[in-house]
Amino acid sequence: MALNNYATGEWMPGISVDCVIFGFHENQLKVLTLRFNQTDIWSLPGGFVGVQEDLDAAAKRVLLERTGLSDIYLEQFHTFGCLKRIQEAKKQHKEVGDKMGRTQDDYDWISSRFITTGYFALVDYEKVVVNVGAMSDTYSWKDIHEVGELFLDHSEILQFALEQLRLSLDITLVAFNLLTETFTMSEVQSLYETILGKPLVRTNFQRKMLSMDILERIEKKYTGGAHKAPYLYRLKRP
Amino acid sequence: MALNNYATGEWMPGISVDCVIFGFHENQLKVLTLRFNQTDIWSLPGGFVGVQEDLDAAAKRVLLERTGLSDIYLEQFHTFGCLKRIQEAKKQHKEVGDKMGRTQDDYDWISSRFITTGYFALVDYEKVVVNVGAMSDTYSWKDIHEVGELFLDHSEILQFALEQLRLSLDITLVAFNLLTETFTMSEVQSLYETILGKPLVRTNFQRKMLSMDILERIEKKYTGGAHKAPYLYRLKRP
């Protein structure tokens, strides 16, 4: 039996979406990766596009299926259509396919030429409940600096996503999508520091954040031992 | 006979590229548009993607076929995959198709669901020699503010391209791709003003341009009557 109805005309041929799902945990920026069944090959969560499905909707669906989350920050950043994808794919597909009892139809379909549109998502790490799906048996939140080799051109896709994320930072308030509902100021700073890849001066950073008038200080304070407890903030929603 | 080998497997199904080709003429930012044979429907130049062709290569090819230019500034900016495209398409396709003696195969293929990747190109208006291709009989360089209705979602694609162009301006020197080999300072200013959509102070603009140390002043001056002849500049190529 086929793993999926690849060749039935349910999906658009030659097109896929891949999601770079960023999370923030233990002061580190993480990416969600999946491991193909019984292999050593890690990939970004991805999927195909239904014949009657918007491209954006496909990305949203993939996100929902893998993380259980909807209504989160998701941005298309680039479409990758390089032929080089195929050549390298052949080896990897064979390794993956052999171990999964793939049918010839499946194999033909998935090995054909593909174009993929990359989306990046910013999620609250704590809210994610990963469902690896039928193709994978394990997942891993990988530190952005220790991702290692990925399936096909997924490493390139990841790098591209990171650059886009950095660019978005200056302009918008995207980053807060990576934080929990409430957070301390040093968590925000630490997040900005890891995304931008450079240290920031505490006093100046706090001043700037507060001057934007987008944060609301909560009554309750953080209770995690230590000496003075830091304040908790949340985003103002007017 | 079919207009093209649409259904033969030469092209990737469901994927196309569209090019927003910007030019600068008479101090106005222009876009190249094509009119479908015998109709009133204007569109952006576009094309399909060969099965063995990179996505970027397809865009380059379209550009070459329509303008005769290669080796010019070309940037992918977004992929449009909205289903809405289809519905409106039906009417328009029928109108277009009827007048062109399209075969049923052609019709089925082109009316199916499509995803298109948008590229924008910056060209030297004077160097372009337009070749409208088999689908069109006329072309027009339309002023960016007077484009009117376009085929399918091409208006949306154009707007998207404009925004991207504005964003690119701050960072890079892209804009010079729109100018001739040599140009006066006020032409550069006028170009920046139309792209950014706001007036700039002459003295400050010139100071900034010159301080970047990217312009080279030419011996020969502009000879176009008037009083004092303005200097000519060109981009330094070190």
Added chain:
DNA sequence: CCAAAAGTGTTGCAACTACACCCATGG
């Protein structure tokens, strides 16, 4: 009291804005 967290003050730099003003030159 101590250490972590939070906040204030100040200095200096760099970039940009808005204008006022001067010089050059071709007819």
Added chain:
DNA sequence: CCATGGGTGTAGTTGCAACACTTTTGG
């Protein structure tokens, strides 16, 4: 001469980086 093109000077503003210093507070 004068209209156009080209250039200088400067005062005001803003944003930011760097750093020193004070205050608050939980244990």
